[in-house]
Structures are given as structure tokens and as C-alpha cells.
Amino acid sequence: MGQDEHHRVVTAFGTAWESGDAGALAALLDPDVTALSDGGGNVCTARRPVRGAGRTARFLIGVVARRPGVEMSSHAVNGRTGLVLRQEEVVVGVVSCGVRDGRITDVWLVLNPEKLRGWND
Amino acid sequence: MADDAQDTWTTDLREAEAAFRAARPRLFGIAYRILGSVSEADDVLQEVWIRWQTYDRSGVRNAEAFLATTTTRLAINVLQSARVRRESYVGPWLPEPVDTSADPALGAERGEALEVATLMLLERLTPTERASYVLREAFDYPYDEIAEIIGHSPASVRQLVSRARRHLADERRASVATAEHKRFLTAFVAAARAGNVAVLEELFAQDVISYSDGGGAVRASKIPVVGRERVAKYIRAFAGTFWTGVSVEPAEVNGLAAVRLSKDGTVFAVVTVTVSAQGIDRVWWMMNPAKIMAA
Numbered sequence: 574m575g576q577d578e579h580h581r582v583v584t585a586f587g588t589a590w591e592s593g594d595a596g597a598l599a600a601l602l603d604p605d606v607t608a609l610s611d612g613g614g615n616v617c618t619a620r621r622p623v624r625g626a627g628r629t630a631r632f633l634i635g636v637v638a639r640r641p642g643v644e645m646s647s648h649a650v651n652g653r654t655g656l657v658l659r660q661e662e663v664v665v666g667v668v669s670c671g672v673r674d675g676r677i678t679d680v681w682l683v684l685n686p687e688k689l690r691g692w693n694d
Numbered sequence: 695m696a697d698d699a700q701d702t703w704t705t706d707l708r709e710a711e712a713a714f715r716a717a718r719p720r721l722f723g724i725a726y727r728i729l730g731s732v733s734e735a736d737d738v739l740q741e742v743w744i745r746w747q748t749y750d751r752s753g754v755r756n757a758e759a760f761l762a763t764t765t766t767r768l769a770i771n772v773l774q775s776a777r778v779r780r781e782s783y784v785g786p787w788l789p790e791p792v793d794t795s796a797d798p799a800l801g802a803e804r805g806e807a808l809e810v811a812t813l814m815l816l817e818r819l820t821p822t823e824r825a826s827y828v829l830r831e832a833f834d835y836p837y838d839e840i841a842e843i844i845g846h847s848p849a850s851v852r853q854l855v856s857r858a859r860r861h862l863a864d865e866r867r868a869s870v871a872t873a874e875h876k877r878f879l880t881a882f883v884a885a886a887r888a889g890n891v892a893v894l895e896e897l898f899a900q901d902v903i904s905y906s907d908g909g910g911a912v913r914a915s916k917i918p919v920v921g922r923e924r925v926a927k928y929i930r931a932f933a934g935t936f937w938t939g940v941s942v943e944p945a946e947v948n949g950l951a952a953v954r955l956s957k958d959g960t961v962f963a964v965v966t967v968t969v970s971a972q973g974i975d976r977v978w979w980m981m982n983p984a985k986i987m988a989a
Contacts, residue, residue, distance in 0.1 A: 605876065614784030622786065649795040651813070652805040667791040669810035673873065681788050681810045688790040691732045 580654040582672045584647050587656045590633055591645045599630035603676040608632060613685030629680065636682070640665060657692070664692035707747070713757040714743055720758070720833070721765045723801025727828040728769040728821070730789035730813045734776060738768045763843045766825050770844070773821040780817075789813040802832040815865050819858050826851050827858035876951045878969045882977070883942060883953055889933030894926035899972035904928060906979040925977065947980070 582601065589598040608629045612618035617639075623632045637643050640660050648657045650669050658666035667689060671679030683689065721742065725735035742764050754760045780787045789810055792800060799805045807816060807828050816824050822844055829835040829843065837855075841848040878897060885893035904919040919928045945954040945964055952966035968976040 603873070605873070609786040609788060611786055611788035612784070618785070620785035649793065649798065650791050651789075651810050652794045652798050652800070652808045655791070655810075669791060671811050673870075678869075678873075679811065681814075683788050683791050687733070688731075688788075691790070692793060 576653070578675065579670075579672045580647075582675055582677060583654045583656065583670050586670065586677050587645050587647055590637065590656075593634055593637070595627075595630045595634055598633065599626040601677055602626040602629055603673065603678045606676075606678055606680065608680040608682060610636075610682040611685050611688065613687055615686060616684045618682070618684050633680070633682075636666070636684075664689050667692060706751070710746060710751060710757075714746055714761065717758045717761045719797065719801035721761055721801075723799075724762060724765050724828060724833065725769045726792065726800065727802075727807045727813075727816075727832060728766070728825050729773055729776065730817065731776070732790040732792060734772055735769070738765060738772055741768055759839075766829065766843050770821045770825050773824070777821075799832075803834045804832050806832040808832070812862070815862050818865075819861060822846070823854045823858045823861075826854040827862075830855045831859075872951070875967075875969050878974055879951055879953065879967055882967055882974060883965070886929050886933065887937045887940075887942075889930040891926045891930050894929060895922050897974050898922045898925060899970055899975040902973070902975055902977065904977040904979070906981060908981045929977075947978075 586598070586601050589601055592598075604626050605624065606626055606629050608619070608623040610618040610623075612620075618636070619632060623629050637645075637658070640658070642660060643665065644659045646657050646659070647654050648667075649655070650657075650667055653669070655670065656666075656668040657664055658668070665684065665686075667683045669681040670677050671681075718739070721739055722735055725738045726732065729735050729738070742761060745764060746761060751757075791810065794800055794808070800808055802808070807813070816827070819827065825844055826840050829840045830837070835843075837851050838848045840855075841851045844851065846854070881893070882897055885897065900922050901920070902922055902925050904925045906918075919925050940955050940957050943954045943956070945952045947964060947966050950966055950968070952964050954961050955963040955965060962981065964980040966978050966980075967974045968978075
């Protein structure tokens with residue numbers, strides 16, 4: 574799969590996520606999507622994988638809802654388009670995605686502040 | 695110390711620092727790919743710098759090769775102990791993400807072994823396999839050079855790299871195969887429910903076999919039905935009555951995607967298919983109440 578499709582799908586995913594519309598967000602997720610989040614025990618987040626489009630959409634919207642005023646932007650993460658979540662200029666989350674056939678198949682969500690130090694230097 | 699000696703020492707240290715600085719992006723790229731962690735990679739680089747500073751550098755002909763070797767060996771050691779910590783981590787352990795807007799390949803010849811998806815797969819390799827794979831695929835090191843770095847024979851390095859490649863390819867294929875299987879299953883259930891013979895025949899392999907397991911307790915065909923046209927017609931024959939008021943939910947049978955069929959809140963069947971290159975080659979209708987309870 575090319576960088577173009579990856580970029581397009583992840584950007585649309587970020588827009589739908591930020592809008593808070595669970596239906597629109599779920600429509601961009603593969604029915605068998607898996608979301609893994611790393612809070613490192615410091616941040617309250619799902620400690621088990623979240624599976625399925627509906628559950629993942631609700632989970633992701635909850636992540637944003639618990640962080641008032643959070644802003645989302647696309648950014649190069651590990652060589653591909655990912656998403657950066659900022660709250661009052663501080664990076665509070667970095668998201669990488671797996672994409673197949675125009676849908677998000679994997680969401681890797683790093684919320685652990687210790688793993689975001691490099692983003693806040 | 696005499697002034698001359700002091701000058702030589704200062705110049706020498708300045709050169710050492712320049713060599714380290716020049717190699718730094720590459721060294722970080724190596725350590726990060728082996729460890730999946732920025733903080734651990736930084737620790738490794740700091741240790742490399744300390745060793746380099748205090749090493750008798752007069753005998754080192756190629757500073758970059760020396761630094762890359764030290765970095766790789768230290769990273770392998772750190773990974774060995776990091777693995778234990780990662781296993782007892784609270785919740786899922788994910789690689790520490792890096793900002794690649796300035797350096798898309800993170801100090802490497804190629805952007806290989808950098809994506810989070812790949813780093814997750816690399817976690818399943820042994821530290822030496824992972825290091826060999828990283829040096830070969832991202833940094834284009836020749837096999838004999840990798841062999842020197844990790845202290846194995848070139849032949850065994852070739853093996854390590856090809857094993858790592860195969861492992862990654864298998865994982866990727868398995869995930870594509872799973873998605874493909876689910877598509878077949880979903881299309882099959884829709885066509886079976888609609889009694890659409892044309893679509894069923896399209897999905898089936900020529901020698902498809904439909905098995906029903908009623909365990910003697912429920913009415914089901916005890917004899918397997920064989921062949922594309924016959925299975926399609928067989929399924930259409932009972933489509934009308936069988937599917938009325940049935941709700942379909944996703945399920946899993948022995949790691950294989952399946953659907954659970956229920957009527958009035960009671961599960962009465964679990965259905966799955968297996969898929970070959972020619973299409974669906976087996977259909978399983980599990981209607982044995984004892985087995986459904988277990989699933």
C-alpha cells in the first residue's frame with residue numbers, strides 16, 4: 574500500500590475522531606480493528622486491547638472527551654502519517670495506524686508521558 | 695602535563711567528538727530500531743560516547759564502524775534485559791514513537807524496520823535476529839560486516855536475516871489471510887440467507903463440501919453435501935425456513951472466524967467456512983447443542 578492511501582485514510586480518521594461523531598469514526602475503521610494503548614500505568618487508559626469498530630470508536634472518543642481542549646494534528650510518526658494530540662501546547666498522545674483497503678485496522682496509542690518526552694523537548 | 699601533550703590530547707578529543715557527532719544519527723537509528731525505545735537508545739548512545747572517549751582510539755581505523763559495532767552490541771544486551779521488563783509492563787507495551795518529520799528514515803539508508811507495525815513484529819524476534827535484520831534491511835550492511843559486529847559467522851547471519859524476513863512475512867500474510875477469510879464468511883452468510891445460488895457458486899471452490907453436525911439431537915443432513923452446484927442448491931432449499939427471525943453475531947471457533955446464529959435469544963448453530971485459493975472449500979454447520987454450549 575502506498576504512502577498516499579495511508580496518509581489520506583489517517584487524515585480522515587483524525588478529522589472524524591476530533592469531530593466526536595462515533596458513527597463517522599466507526600465507518601473508517603475495519604470491522605476487526607484493534608486499538609492498543611500504552612499508558613505505562615501512569616495514565617488511565619484501556620489495559621487490554623479494544624476490538625471492533627463500534628467499541629474502538631467509542632473508546633477513542635472517550636480518550637479525547639477526558640482531555641478538554643485537546644487538539645489533533647497529523648504528523649510524521651515513525652516514517653508514516655500519524656496523529657499528535659496536544660493539550661495546551663503539550664503533546665499528550667501520539668497515534669500510529671495500520672491501514673488496509675482504505676480502512677484503519679490497527680490503532681497504536683501512546684499516552685504514557687515518559688514515552689512522549691521527545692515530543693515535548 | 696606539558697603544553698604540547700595537552701594540545702595533542704585536546705585536538706584528539708575534539709576529533710573523537712566530531713566523529714561521534716557525525717555518526718550519531720546513524721547510531722541512534724540502529725539503537726532505536728533494535729530497542730523500540732528512545733530513552734533506552736539514548737542510554738546506549740551515552741554509554742557508547744563514554745567508551746569512545748576513554749578508548750585507545752589510535753588503533754581504530756574506521757571510527758564509524760567501531761561506533762556502530764559498540765552501539766549494536768550494547769543495544770542487544772539492553773534488549774535482553776528490557777524484554778523481561780516489557781513482559782511485566784502495565785497494559786500493552788508499545789514502542790516509543792519518534793518524530794520523523796525532519797529525518798523520514800531516521801538515520802538509515804531505508805525507512806525499513808521503523809513503522810510501528812514492524813517494530814511490534816520485531817518484538818517477537820531474538821535480539822541477535824533483530825539486530826541482524828535491522829543492519830541488513832535498514833542500513834544495507836554486508837553480511838560479513840554484520841557477522842563481525844554480532845560475533846557470528848557470515849553463514850549464520852544469512853540464516854538469522856532470512857529467518858527474520860520469513861517471520862515478518864508470515865505475520866503479515868496471516869493478518870491478510872484472516873481479513874480475506876472474514877470477507878468470504880460475511881459474503882457467504884449474506885448469500886446463504888438470501889438463497890442466492892449464483893453468488894454462492896461464485897464463492898465456492900468446485901469441490902466444496904458442506905458438513906452438518908447435529909450430534910443426532912437435531913435434524914440436520916448427516917451426509918456431507920459435495921460439489922459447487924449441489925451445495926449451493928442445498929443451501930437455497932432450506933434458506934426460506936432456516937433463516938427466518940435469525941440473528942447473526944460474529945464468533946470464533948478454534949481461532950477461525952465464525953458466526954453464531956440465534957433465534958429468540960437462543961443460539962442454535964455456529965457456522966464457519968474454510969477458504970482455499972479456489973474459494974470456499976468447506977462449510978461447517980455446527981448444530982450439536984453440546985458443542986455450541988462450549989463455543
